[in-house]
Amino acid sequence: MELKWTLLVVLLLGLSLHTSGSSSCSIGYQESKSGCHDENECESNICGNNSKCINTVGSYYCNCNDGFRSTTTYNFTTIDGECIDINECIEKTVECSIGKVCVNSIGSHRCECPYGYRETRGDSECTDVNECELSVCGAHSTCTNTPGSFFCSCSSGFYKNEKNSSCEDIDECKNQSGLCGLHADCQNHPGSYICKCHHGYSNYGNDQSKCIEITCEQFEAETQNTPEKLKSLRSLLMKSCETLRDPDGDRNLGEVLLENLFTSVDQLLSEGNLADSDTLSQFLGTVENSMHLIGPQLKEPVTRMETHNTYAEVAVRQGKTPPTGSVILSTDSAHFNTSWETAAGESYPGFAFAALVSYKDLNTSSDYFSGIGRISQEDESSERYYTKKGKVTYQLNSRVVTAVISNPETKQLTDPVTLVFKHVEERAESKVMNYSCVYWNETHGAWSGRGCVRAWSNNTHTECSCSHLSSFAVLMALYPIKDTFALVLITRVGLVLSLVCLLLCILTFRFCRSIQGTRNSIHLHLSVCLFIADLVFLCGISSTHNRGACAFVAGLLHFFFLAAFCWMLLEGVQLYRMVVLVFQTTLKHLYLYAVGYGAPLVIVIISAIAYPRGYGTEQHCWLSLEGDFIWSFFAPVCIIIILNSFCFIITVWKLAEKFSSLNPDLSKLRMIRGFTVTAVAQLCVLGGMWVFGCFLFQEEGTKFMLYLFTILNSLQGALIFFMHCILSKTVREEYYKLIGRVCSQKEKKYSEFSTNQSSNSQHPLRSDQTRRESKI
Incomplete structure (x- = not known):
């Protein structure tokens, strides 16, 4: 279209000039001897830059080069125009590959990687340029690369000077008073500082930690009976300890000391020189004190060392802030679980450690086993199992381990530590054997269970929860079946007789019309509760093989025995109301059920939530004696007995007053008196039975108490049938x-x-x- 307009203008101009007669040749032609010839206007660069001239017969026209656009507007007055660059990046006439950006150029464009990136894989991809490889940040600074860029930050111990943007040293000793504590001098170094301990104090080679006092008296030889190998070990540790006390002394590496320790331990255990409890106490105490000396000097976060007779694992944390989180250490025979908060303690000196040491042969050598295979005298009172030949026998069924943490206050930990032991002999618990968690009591020179509770146990492992730290093991108690044939026979025969009598009582109280009333309803529910309790006792009291079923049985016994006492309390209240309110008052059934079943249910629910492990023991499916949990039953029983006794005293007093009145209703008074006598007798039988049981569980019971409790417990149903049915004239x-x-x-x-x-x-x-x- 542009070409047609150009040709038309040229023809019109040529025609007008020709008709005017001003020249012999038209515009666009040159006159020559032979006539008029076409003039090539393109030879004079008539179109200007960024354009191309195209000659035509008698004229010419201009086209813009590729990448340019003409600004000429065709109004038949000019054919000249200016070619300007086309910005393809703005007009989005081109597309670049992912990651590249479009860059315009004169008459063209190109796709390039953005700043901070370079082309890879044949210029098809853009990858980040790591400017930090060129050391662009200078001294005492840290370069951090970012996508397409980077930034610089001063290294630890330096700050950025805003005037010249350089990193300069921070004088920690000047800026932070008391940084090294009272027992050290602070010395500044470029980017850091050092705490120079005073004599007698040390930070165990942790130069930026506070200095604590070093005592070395525990490594002195104690007695002449101490084995020579143990004396040599103590001497080595004594020298290392004295070196720590001297700030300028030459220090051994912690790893070297640890290796020397276990080399000496191997020799001691191999020679079997731990034949008595005193020597064993010295040995275990030396190892524990050694770990307190060596642990802080270890540089690696976790150090493991295994020798012929020992296996150890030590975890160390250092820093200005106390470490947090859990610590789990493992050896070939035990696992140790605690927290860094417990290991560091309240006074954190700048380092914390936890260590677990396992002795492979300490529990198998016959030379010293007889010396350690006994329980401390302070714990013997808790064992109730005796045979004709003597007491229970004990033996270790795990390797002995020593658990150590840097916290100096370990006699009573806020959060108990957990130890899981692997049994030496795979054996499940039974009626003749159970497991206990014990520690070595250096004071008594024997194993003790104080402060350690067994969480769970199976035939291969036992988990212990301990509130202090020392050397631990799993003790296996072997004892004969404690229930004699006579007791078992009395219990079973008596319970069967009680069940039969209670069933007769239930049928009598339910279907005997002549005795129906509030008091009869109380007797009915009392008999039902005792019937269910005796039936559950007979069938499930020994179901200790299943933990869940045993706990359920214990919960049922807890509920129904408490319910029986609550119904006895209601009987006392009913007798009191009959006497005081002149025989005109009965209790509503809603109130009866609320007290008779609601109160025991609330007590059982609260007890189960407070201490769910209290239901079911290792010997019987009854309430545990640990933590005084048994008082969740005995306390309500004692309260009920006291309240019932008070009600009966008032009732008897009121009866005596009515008998002495002028016109007593003798028939009704004699009936109330009979009711009161049977109720008091019932309270004495059932309440007295559990009073004997309380003394039996809490103190060292005698055979007389044991047989008396068993007989009363087994025959309570027969006694209730005799008192409320046989002695009642109406029922007869x-x-x-x-x-x-x-x-x-x-x-x-x-x-x-x-x-x-x-x-x-x-x-x-x-x-x-x-x-x-x-x-x-």
């Missing part, structure tokens, strides 16, 4: 009527049978038979 009369009806039914059947037989005989014989039946 109902029994006589029932027996009479049964006998009359049998007699009637017999008469009908005799009459049918005599109908086939002669009439005189039939009359004689009838007379005989009439006599009967």
